[in-house]
Amino acid sequence: MFMMIKGMIATFIVLLACIGISKAAFGVDISSAASLAEFQCMKGQSVSFVSIRCYRSVGSVDPACAGSVKAAHAAGIPDVSVYLFPCFKCGNPENQVVTLANYLKSNGLNVSMIWLDIEGPGTYWGSNQATNQNFIGALAAGGAKLGYKIGVYTSASQWSPIVGSWSGLSSLPVWYAHYDNTQNFNDFKPFGGWSHPYAKQFADGPAVCGVGADHNYRP
Numbered sequence: 690m691f692m693m694i695k696g697m698i699a700t701f702i703v704l705l706a707c708i709g710i711s712k713a714a715f716g717v718d719i720s721s722a723a724s725l726a727e728f729q730c731m732k733g734q735s736v737s738f739v740s741i742r743c744y745r746s747v748g749s750v751d752p753a754c755a756g757s758v759k760a761a762h763a764a765g766i767p768d769v770s771v772y773l774f775p776c777f778k779c780g781n782p783e784n785q786v787v788t789l790a791n792y793l794k795s796n797g798l799n800v801s802m803i804w805l806d807i808e809g810p811g812t813y814w815g816s817n818q819a820t821n822q823n824f825i826g827a828l829a830a831g832g833a834k835l836g837y838k839i840g841v842y843t844s845a846s847q848w849s850p851i852v853g854s855w856s857g858l859s860s861l862p863v864w865y866a867h868y869d870n871t872q873n874f875n876d877f878k879p880f881g882g883w884s885h886p887y888a889k890q891f892a893d894g895p896a897v898c899g900v901g902a903d904h905n906y907r908p
Contacts, residue, residue: 713872714738717902718772718890722753728764730898738768738907740804740842744789746813748776755796762799772804772842775828777814782824786831803832804864807843810850818853826857840864840887845880856882864888864905872906 716738717731723741731739739761743754754771761769773789775782786803793800805828814821832839840862847866859882867876870892877886892904 714907715872716740716768716888716905716907717897717900718742718905719757719900719902720751721901723757723760723900725760725763727898727900728761728766731900732764732766734897736766736897738770738905739766740770740772740802740905742774742806743771743792743803744773744775744785746774746776746809748779748785750789750792754792755798758796758798758800768801769799770802770804770840771798771800772806773828773832774806775813775824777821777824782827783831786828786835790832790835790837800837802838802840802862804840804842805829805832807841807851808847808866810847814851818851818855822852822855822857825852829858829861841881842866842890843881845878848881852881854881859883862887864890866890866903868892874908 714737715735717736718740720742728739741754741757741761742751743758745751758769758771771793773785775785779785789803805825807825829839841858842864844866863881863883863886865877865886867889868891869876872891874886874889877889888905888907890903890905894901894903896902
């Protein structure tokens with residue numbers, strides 16, 4: 690009886706440990722085409738989520754996006770999202786989201802999220818923060834109206850010069866960049882109204898399975 694109870698206690702402790710410990714997820718984001726074989730290789734290296742550029746800062750969809758999204762799904766990557774790099778100088782943010790949505794639908798692409806890539810103050814954005822806020826807000830609202838989950842990719846150093854202290858999108862998940870090669874959120878400091886991040890881009894390489902990629906962490 691004693692040995693049985695002892696065994697039951699040991700099993701219970703193991704179960705508690707399994708419940709309390711969750712394996713962190715490793716993912717990549719890419720801005721160039723990737724093949725089925727390359728995504729299969731990535732899956733073999735424990736890549737569980739991927740984000741693929743699908744709209745470019747020049748104001749057009751990325752023609753390589755559809756093939757990469759389909760290949761990622763075919764390889765069995767559990768979570769496939771896309772990101773939109775806005776073209777501020779092109780104007781009409783709503784149309785940019787509609788263009789991307791039409792591309793996704795016409796190619797039969799299922800994605801978990803559309804991420805808005807907000808970076809490059811002074812290069813990709815205007816000097817008027819209120820105007821930038823309105824533009825980004827319109828992107829997010831347009832995507833949500835079309836039925837897509839929207840998230841924001843940025844960092845405190847990029848966000849603040851572009852939109853100031855604006856917190857208008859704090860209800861959306863934030864994926865932040867900080868290249869400290871550390872897979873945790875211990876470095877995160879609140880900004881833009883966000884108090885807890887969704888994901889972290891912790892390194893800008895090296896390539897994974899021969900594909901140029903940034904490295905990302907998600908708990």
